[in-house]
Amino acid sequence: MDLDSVKDAFDRVAKKQKLTASKTQDLVDQVGKEIEQAILKIQGDAGCSDHAIVLTELNNKLKEMAPVNQLEAYYKEINVLLVKYIKLLEKTFNPDISKAYRNVDFDTHIINEIIAAHFYRQGLFDLGDCFVNESNESQAASLKSQFQEMYSILDAMKSSKSLESAINWATKNSEQLSQDGSILELKLHRLQFIEILKREGSRDAALKYARRYLARFASVHKIEIQKLMACLLWAGRLDQSPYSNLISTAHWDNLSKEFTLQFCSRLGQSCENPLSVVIDAGVQALPTLLKMAMVMASKKHEWDNLKQLPVPVELRREFQFHSVFVCPVLREQGSDENPPMLIPCGHVLSKQSIVKLSKSGTRMFKCPYCPAEAAVSQCRQIHF
Structure with a gap:
């Protein structure tokens, strides 16, 4: 376009x-x-x-x-x-996007669950309840209470600048957060420490808080804790200190995003809304699909029965969730029927390429990228 x-x-x-x-x-x-x-x-x-x-x-x-x-x-x-x-x-x-539509058998039950989950993930709980009741998908409501907790914590952080509920959640999930390499709990305590220091005459309260909640992080995050202790000298006037960046409002926004990421991770959910991601990707792919449909229609070809698109669909980097193998010989994307195979020399070809080069496995074949020869039995399937 x-x-x-x-x-x-x-x-x-x-x-x-x-x-x-x-x-x-x-x-x-x-x-x-x-x-x-x-x-x-x-x-x-x-x-x-x-x-x-x-x-x-x-x-x-x-x-x-x-x-x-x-x-x-x-x-x-x-x-x-x-x-x-x-x-x-x-x-x-082209306003007629139906030309890029492909007849696919949808499981109505799964689609309804996805839509209900979308509403709950967006915090639209009343709308989600209405949809669940009208679609009779009672199981889809299982995520409601979990996301209600998340939005309750986020609302407390954004509207009233309260970190208590977020800290309680992080403390409860401390072990899992550590296993994932997350320092969310430390960041929450750090922000709470800074909020205490911003008040006049709050040095004693901040020191008491540090001894109670920050001391246990000192062995691993020594430099960070030392910086916070130096902030005690600037209690009530942090905006004039060398550590003024710690009072930036951006820390609240960043912490809200990180909390959302970790909360969804604990639920086994993606941080990004799946339905929104699919729609955004579809919007990007739509022009290519429309053009392909028009070209194939002019040649009187149907694309409904194609297992693989004949043209590449370029999507932005944020839509690349896993590696994709494309055979350098056949220029085809790997699949379960045609997986990538590792040749002893270190190069990778698709299974179909190796079968063709070896005459259906009846003889040794030469690697297309180096002088090495190999037999089909020496090749191993690899997984990305």
Whole structure:
């Protein structure tokens, strides 16, 4: 999809609109000025009972200016550009996305669970309950209480700057967090320590908090704890200290994101909403699929029965969740029926490539990338 041409057309319309608005305002101001001058003449000539001459002069000037004709000319020009822009949009963005639709047997039960889970993950609990009741998918409500807890903690962090519930959760899951290499618990205690220090005359309270909750992190995170202890010297005036970055509001946002990530991980869920990810990926892939469908339709070919797309679909890096192997010989993506195979020389080919090179396994074959030879029995399947 050529978005550059769409952007250029939009820029032309926007530029013309600004110019037309400026010309229109100038014309209105000019008409207003003529009318004001005529009014002043009438008001200044109090002894004259017949003001027809002034009004006639005003009428002649307005006819000469022809403001209506000028406005029509201005807006005719911008209308021409708008019509061209709309046609370009219709040509570039095909509204009939059904052409890229492929008939697939869906499990309604699974789809309903995904939609219900989507609502609960977004914190739309009333909407999720309504959907569960209407679809009769009672099992889909199992995630509700878990995400209610998460949103309750996040709401406390964002609205009232309270970390107590988040710290309690992190303490409860301390062992699992440590196994995952997460220092969420330390970050929560650090932020709580900083919040105490921001108050006037809070040095003793902050020191007491550090002894109770931060001391156990000193052996592993010595430098971090030393930095926090140095902050005690700046109690009540951290904004003037060398550690002023610790009071940045960005720490709250970052901690909220990390808490969400760890909470979802404990539930065995992705931090990103699966349904949103699928839709975003589909939006990116849609132009390629539409173009492919149109090309295949023009050649009277159906793509519903294809096991693999004949063209690559490029997605952004955030949609790459696992490695994909493409055979360098056949240029085909690996699958369960055609897995990647490791040759003794270290190169990797697909199983079908090795079968073809070895004449169905009846003889030794030469690696296409080095002089080494191997037998099919020496090749091993690998997993990414």
